Amino acid sequence: MKDDKIYITVRCPIRTTLELLGGKWKLLILHQLYDKTLRLSELKNLIPDISEKMLIQELKNLADSGLVIRNNFGEVPPRVEYSLTEKGRNVKPLIEQMIAFAKHYEA
């Protein structure tokens, strides 16, 4: 057999990023976790218009992606803190560019 072709699938990096960070809330959450550790209730206060369901869901999502780490202190009453992982810290330049873009756009 000749003329066979080998197909390799190169995933579009834009799509990869959209899958990881797409949606209405993930980047807002990551923005708040930019350089601090926060509890669920603190995040809720910082992003007042997010529903609790979405906040929890998206945090779990980000944790599953390895971008956020969930630290359960196992205390009573419950105390759980969220922060960026090493991988998660790679979103920082992206967030910076989003802020820069908005600034340019509104100028």
Next chain:
Amino acid sequence: MKDDKIYITVRCPIRTTLELLGGKWKLLILHQLYDKTLRLSELKNLIPDISEKMLIQELKNLADSGLVIRNNFGEVPPRVEYSLTEKGRNVKPLIEQMIAFAKHYEA
């Protein structure tokens, strides 16, 4: 009256950017228009899984935002070309960071 407060509304820049670029397709379209002018049919070929409806809708969306310019040559058969505007070129560093993020993530 004293102790009155003046409230100014500072829109979160992340939200601004999400409103302009959010959704499944806008950034993929902008990525293709990164440094070239393309016709509708060319964009359709470059992003095979987008529906024609969404492609046209999002292009109009981006044009309304002033990020993309629609150039209608008024010929028969129709010939319409899309490209980034000056403002639209500000997405370039953002796209670069999305690519960099995907790369870091997959590493």
Next chain:
DNA sequence: CAGGATCCTTTACGATACTG
């Protein structure tokens, strides 16, 4: 306080047919 479960609404998106 953190979060699970359920139900419901909204909106994003897709398929198809049609037009100048």
Next chain:
DNA sequence: CAGTATCGTAAAGGATCCTG
């Protein structure tokens, strides 16, 4: 070729109630 119009579906998101 570059659209418009319509209809239908799937996914995202929201409200509320409940639990350890």
